[in-house]
Amino acid sequence: MTPSAAALLRWYDRHRRDLPWRIPPGQGAGAPDPYRIWLSEVMLQQTTAAAVAPRFRRFLERFPSLEALAAAPESAVLEEWAGLGYYARARNLHACARRVAAAGGFPRDPAGLRALPGIGAYTAAAVAAIAFGAPVVPVDANVERVMARLFAVAAPLPGARPRLAALAQGLLAQAAARARPGDFAQALFDLGATVCTPRRPACGACPWREGCAAAARGEAEALPRRAERRARPHRHGAHFLLGDPASGRILLRRRPPGGPLGGMLELPGTPWRDAPWSRDEALAHAPLPGLPWRLLPGSVRHGFTHFTLELALYAATLPAGAGTEAGWDWRSPAAAAAVVPTAMRRLLALAARGAALPSQAAPQRPDAA
DNA sequence: AAGTCGGGGCC
DNA sequence: GGCCCAGACTT
Numbered sequence: 578m579t580p581s582a583a584a585l586l587r588w589y590d591r592h593r594r595d596l597p598w599r600i601p602p603g604q605g606a607g608a609p610d611p612y613r614i615w616l617s618e619v620m621l622q623q624t625t626a627a628a629v630a631p632r633f634r635r636f637l638e639r640f641p642s643l644e645a646l647a648a649a650p651e652s653a654v655l656e657e658w659a660g661l662g663y664y665a666r667a668r669n670l671h672a673c674a675r676r677v678a679a680a681g682g683f684p685r686d687p688a689g690l691r692a693l694p695g696i697g698a699y700t701a702a703a704v705a706a707i708a709f710g711a712p713v714v715p716v717d718a719n720v721e722r723v724m725a726r727l728f729a730v731a732a733p734l735p736g737a738r739p740r741l742a743a744l745a746q747g748l749l750a751q752a753a754a755r756a757r758p759g760d761f762a763q764a765l766f767d768l769g770a771t772v773c774t775p776r777r778p779a780c781g782a783c784p785w786r787e788g789c790a791a792a793a794r795g796e797a798e799a800l801p802r803r804a805e806r807r808a809r810p811h812r813h814g815a816h817f818l819l820g821d822p823a824s825g826r827i828l829l830r831r832r833p834p835g836g837p838l839g840g841m842l843e844l845p846g847t848p849w850r851d852a853p854w855s856r857d858e859a860l861a862h863a864p865l866p867g868l869p870w871r872l873l874p875g876s877v878r879h880g881f882t883h884f885t886l887e888l889a890l891y892a893a894t895l896p897a898g899a900g901t902e903a904g905w906d907w908r909s910p911a912a913a914a915a916v917v918p919t920a921m922r923r924l925l926a927l928a929a930r931g932a933a934l935p936s937q938a939a940p941q942r943p944d945a946a
Numbered sequence: 947a948a949g950t951c952g953g954g955g956c957c
Numbered sequence: 958g959g960c961c962c963a964g965a966c967t968t
Contacts, residue, residue, distance in 0.1 A: 617963080618963065619964095620963090621962090621963040621964090622962090622963070622964045622965070623951095623952080623953090623961095623963090623964055623965090624952085624954085624962065624963085624964095625953095625954075625955070625961085625962050625963090626962090626963075627954090627955080628953075628954060628955080628962090629963090660952090660953075661952075661953075662951085662952025662954090663952055663964085664951085664952080665950095665951060665965075665966075666951095666964090669965080669966090694965095694966095695965070696965085697965045697966080698964090699963075699964060699965085700963085700964075700965085703963065715963070717962085717964075718961080718962060718963075718964085719962085719963065735947085736947090762963090763963090765963095766963055769963090770962090770963085775956095775960080775961060775962085776956085776957075776960090803960095806960095835951095836950095836951090837950085837951070837952085838951095839951085879953090880952085880953080881950095881951080881952060881953085882950075882951065882952065882953090883949075883950070883951085918952075919954090920952090
């Protein structure tokens with residue numbers, strides 16, 4: 578039997594999540610703001626709603642409109658993005674804002690949106706459906722999981738993705754779904770996030786329980802299947818904390834775009850490689866190799882998507898009168914901790930434990946709750 | 947089709 | 958520890 582879009586929308590009207598990028602209940606039926614919808618969708622790429630919510634509010638305070646974002650320098654956007662990960666999203670977000678502002682607004686159709694930087698098939702469909710009411714279903718991991726269970730698709734991801742997407746689009750044949758495309762999409766997200774969860778799905782609370790092929794066979798939790806993944810290699814690096822006792826600041830530099838943590842500020846360091854770095858090898862990459870660099874006890878471990886990283890930290894003090902080089906960026910430890918990626922923030926915490934920071938300020942992100 | 951891009955929360 | 962998440966981009 579065909580799953581009822583009307584039944585899902587009834588469930589959504591009663592049980593939907595209250596999220597900051599949705600129109601608040603008391604706000605009336607104002608049209609959704611494409612800027613807010615687009616921003617939330619980019620932040621939500623591979624990132625949970627709980628992690629995005631506080632960062633979404635903070636980002637809007639700093640960049641309240643598309644025009645404000647387009648007028649800002651890229652470095653300000655990257656610093657605001659610090660800690661959210663996948664920093665190419667922030668670079669593409671900024672480039673997209675400039676193009677859309679110059680064009681006078683967002684395209685309203687999926688194909689036009691898809692041509693913008695940082696907007697793939699999913700985000701184009703999500704913005705078109707939620708902000709503009711286009712009759713499309715954005716297919717994210719939630720929708721894939723719901724479809725795989727509803728229709729008992731045993732083929733593994735990612736190969737099964739086209740088939741799962743086609744099944745989702747097929748639901749739009751129902752008039753109830755076409756009448757509310759944005760709500761229908763968000764209803765699928767919420768069903769996947771709160772009921773049809775990856776582990777221990779709450780099938781007893783599901784509005785589609787009757788028509789679910791996987792639930793009928795008692796194998797909902799086993800779907801969707803996934804192709805096997807490779808083991809993650811282990812990599813090593815060494816970074817350098819140069820403190821200036823006269824100013825209480827530390828040295829940062831900007832990473833090149835394209836690679837890991839592209840465009841972000843970091844403590845200067847070696848490249849990351851498979852083998853650990855000897856002291857002599859590491860110091861060849863130090864900002865001032867002649868200084869008496871001190872290897873701090875302990876190390877920082879950080880997991881990336883496809884490798885784990887172990888970082889050593891050397892500390893030294895800038896001698897009075899030492900020359901500085903162009904491109905060196907000096908900041909207080911607290912200011913540095915607020916704008917660097919998490920791996921670097923952990924190095925600053927290691928330095929604090931080792932009493933290697935030039936000031937007493939503890940490295941904490943000001944608004945990371 | 948496969949690799950490269952973070953980070954946090956959960957088990 | 959591994960797995961998961963409102964994916965995009967490159968080759």
